[in-house]
Amino acid sequence: MHTVGLPRTCLGFTNILFFLIGLIGGVICIWCAINTEFFREVNYTVTRSSLVSSIADFVNLKLWVTPLTSILIPIAVVTMLTSCCGILGAGCRMKCAIKSYIFLVTVVSLTAFWMFFMSGIYNIYTGNEKTRNYLRTTILSSYGRENDVITYFWDYVMVNYECCGATSYRNFLDSKWRKANPDMLYPVQCCKLENKTSLVPVSKDCGRIEDASILTNKDFGCLYALQIAIKNNKGKIVFYIVLLTFLYLILILFAYCIIRGQPLITSMSGGFTGWRPKGKEEANAVTTNSSLDNMLFVEEPPKKIVRVVSAVNPRQSYTFAPNAYAQGDSTTMYPHTIR
Structure with a gap:
């Protein structure tokens, strides 16, 4: 994990796998919605598996008045969209794609966790009225x-x-x-x-x-x-929750590593560098306000110089120049002696 290539490779292959799963699921649902018997005939001829008929019967079930295919197809589309964001982020290093991937994975994971574990298993386990x-x-x-x-x-x-x-x-x-x-x-x-x-x-x-x-x-x-x-399978349920949480964190860490453009260990430790204790040289350093970065340079206006020669003492002259730091048209006179 000392290079960015490993997180990119793992994230890319994972999302390619999920994209294929979503694509196959979407094709099955659309095919069964159009012609279920044709789906049974073709796939049973190829696979010779009784699972074909079970899949066809399941996707054609109705939830109240809505066919199950109308629910499974959007789920397949969301899966493919999320996987596309992950593939673009891992393959092309597109930050907007990888950020969208993190958002979609988080929303989908929280929704699935709430519906399956909280609304289902937890409420049944506690005997919610x-x-x-x-x-x-x-x-x-x-x-x-x-x-x-x-x-x-x-x-x-x-x-x-x-x-x-x-x-x-x-x-x-x-x-x-x-x-x-x-x-x-x-x-x-x-x-x-x-x-x-x-x-x-x-x-x-x-x-x-x-x-x-x-x-x-x-x-x-x-x-x-x-x-x-x-109750009898409580250990397995906890194990699956921990496993899914771990896989989610791994995916998010890989995505974060790609955003940072750094190896995984460096990206993980990057958030703690700001909290490291200061050394003696840093603690004794004195901040001054006289650095060139903190100075403001103002362009001075051009000076008009007038030289006046004294009639009493021809060797002495006077120079009149405008004062750039005074208000109005104030001038300053500088005496000079000619030798």
Whole structure:
């Protein structure tokens, strides 16, 4: 890290990688928004992977009335724009580009941290009442819609964490889903499942009748299940927070190094040079006001000299010259003796 080339190289390759990720994500979203079936056919023919269908289904989900592609495309554009600023700053040493990169990375990082860790994990971990009520509201108003992000979220959580509703199966009793499915008390995702992929319950009548012999998760709320999962993985979450913070600081330090045009160690220590203790020679130095830098030079006006010869003493003459430092047209007379 003793040269500027290493931060430039690392920052450049990192932003090229993020630019490609944003470009690929944007192309996938635009392609699926135009023709999803064509995207499935082409990519499945090439890759032979079932992941293609999962990606296509996910990007076509709707958040309330907005397709998820309309949210993911702007995110991809912001990612590419931020990466372009980083590439220009690292490759061309454009200070305006690298400053814009620092600003965009900071804003995006703080927004993601607040939404994911603070609004999500922290509020669930503490059992925030507003979060609890919001989760209940999403079940009442949005669960059960076809190709919906909220329905996908609840199905995923209930199947993988073996829970039911926000607090229990009672959250579904007055929901729109229950009105559309009057013969069901709660979704099949709340049941103990033999096969999670095909949603085959262990008890055939699970979700339809109240019976103590039915194997179900109907009384175990997902909010409690998520709290337990967060507590069990608290160390991993802290590790990821520290790791992401460290990576963010590394990127900012690399960008700062490029702005300063100095090696990384020199740039980091540059802020402390002003606080170093003064030596004896600097402490004993006396500042004077007589230096040439502090002097103001005024151009003097041209002098008019008149010489007068005395009639009494021809050897003596007088010179009349204007006084540049006196007010008005004052003059000073200087006697001279001619030999």
